Amino acid sequence: MIVVKNISKRFNMHNAVDNISFTVGQGENVVFLGTSGSGKTTLLKMINRLIEPDCGEILIDGRSIVDQRPEHLRRGIGYVFQNNGLFPHYTIEENIAIVPRLLGWNRDRIAPRVISLMEKLRLPPAQYLNAYPNELSGGQQQRVGIARALAADPPVLLMDEPFGALDPITRASVKKDFKELDELRSKTIILVTHDVQEAFELADRIFLMDGGRIIQEGKPEDMFDRPATQYVKDFFEGQRYIFDHFKNSQH
């Protein structure tokens, strides 16, 4: 369980994140939805201490994140970057194996783990195990980024617009394979996006952000049925059909 209490972050007199609190339950998938600059990335990076908040507190499973060394904290949290952040000098195999190596897994454990993840994410190992990131397409790179975040089977996964940089068709295909991962069952996932459809597809609960604050939280349908403010109403205006389409296709 992740508990975030009253955290804020200012950059040059500007509140990127402004007194945010929320709780994410064990195994829950939440999506932070907001326009560009609303503070989503800043919020996400504070959870694994890439950014230190100015004030407030974050607890993971009851333990404050500042009570442990940042690198130990981070090895237990998978992180997927918007623009993949793969190591250009590492092969695909080495990229995926980064965290397991840092955790001191032995080879016999790492190799099958890498191969099984690659298979699940539809990256034929025979072809790509020893390839370098620049030899892969954008969609494939993003698959590697996801595999890398999952490699050590962390209980928490932070995802910063993981499909944002992809064209619609590639995005749909990567997203599909992602959703089918059995790995995700028990994970607590916080995903950030500005894509309403994506939020509907992946969220148990949505947090709508604007100007560093949470404007409304709730189940996807709450956003239409009980918009808290005019902003929320405007934000989802005209998106209803997507939601309905998505709901229908699910049933």
Add this chain to the structure above:
Amino acid sequence: MDQRQSLWEFMQQQSGKLLQQTIQHIGLTFISLLIAVLIGLPLGIYIARNKKAAGIVLGAAGVLQTIPSIALLGFLIPVLGIGPVPAIAALFLYALLPVIRNTYTGINGVDPGVKEAALAMGMTATQRLFRVDLVLAFPVIMAGIRTATVINVGVGTLAAYIAAGGLGEFIFGGIALNNTNMILAGAIPAALLAILLDFLLSLVQRTGSRKRKMVLGLLPLVMLFFSSFYVMPIGNTRLLAGFTPEFMGRRDGDIGLRSVYGLTIRTVVISDAVMYKAIYDHKLDVISGYSTDGRLQAYDLVTLEDDKKIFPPYYAAPVVRSEVLRNYPELAPVLNKLAGRINDSIMTLLNYRAEYLNQPPDRIARDFLESAGLYHPPRNGKKGLIRLGSKIFPEQYILTDMYAMLIRGFTDLEVDSKTGLGGTKICFEALVHQQIDMYPEYTGTALLAILQPPPALTDRLAGSRDSVYRYVSDRFDREYGLTWLDPIGFNNAYALMMRRSQAEQSGIRTISDLTHYLKNQK
């Protein structure tokens, strides 16, 4: 008449020395490079993390870089003396900036997304440094090391000025001696060395990312290996001689000392600018000085008698383009006003004021002319322009200033001084190519460094002041259209010098005494 050797013959004949100098040069380059990498790499890594320190460190290293190399050596000599230590220190300081700056730029240039990802995966700062930052910055860091290497090979030639060896010995000897083969024998290997090292390092720079960490680890070891090439010229005598590059290659120098006297002494090559101080500080025991040098008395040195007469007379006189003398008939009598006026002791005193008391040459020149009743205020005439040249040491500056004042005071001609034209070769070439109209030259130098007649003829002339003067003025006139005016009076001869105390203790009065003394030491 032309019995000059080809470059190839020269290099073959001098192959032993050439090999030694090349090896020393590689050694010097790599010792200083190694230190620069061991210090510059961590410093570059440090400032890549501390942006505040970056400005200061890069600024300081940048300032060091702008100091002219000769000046840097000059600053280091009072602190570190002569020999390999100040040479290595200077090269190290030059190599530092490229290494620091490229390490800094290289690490900063690594994709911030990749750096952040490394942290997000749970790497510590050190793990990120070695697994990501250094590996990805490697090509840029290697480019810095390449630059530093090429700089070091180039600046390393100056080591010859302060008794640290290297290919500069041939280069500066050749420049001073008007010996193109000798210059090339030093310059070509130095250039090839720079090109070769640059090429090899460009291969290293292209190392694939998998082997980079290994290469970074191995590089210092390889450098250490090459550093070990540097061994000081070792001899078997207790006394240490410091000779100028020019002296090393002259018949009236090291060659004559060996062949005529059979003198074998442990020798380093050094610039005359620092030589006197070095012998005074007991860093050297024997030097090749000039008999009118002003520091002789100040440093309490004695000249050893040249009992077998290898040093010809070196009477100074102005050498002027004959055409200029024809165009301005009033010029020769004015320049000759100085003829016979300055004897050895006066010249030594004038040099003393310049070299030891650091008085400006023009003041010394004017004081002398006034006391000799030869000073007239400038007439500011505009009739024509006489361009005066001088070699790069105080005695020449003083003489040139005297001639400038005489011309301005007694004729309507205007004067342009181009002082500090390096050694004999540069002055002489400038004169022959009509870049200057006159400069003061010495009979012995003209004989042995410029005309280079067959040894038998030299031996016949050597003893006599007048026959050397007649021989050089005759050949200058016929072959180059240059006129030797009347000698000024003093004889600035080459001489071997020792500290008075040591010479007296060891009973050394002549060069032959020195030879015997060294033989008995063994």
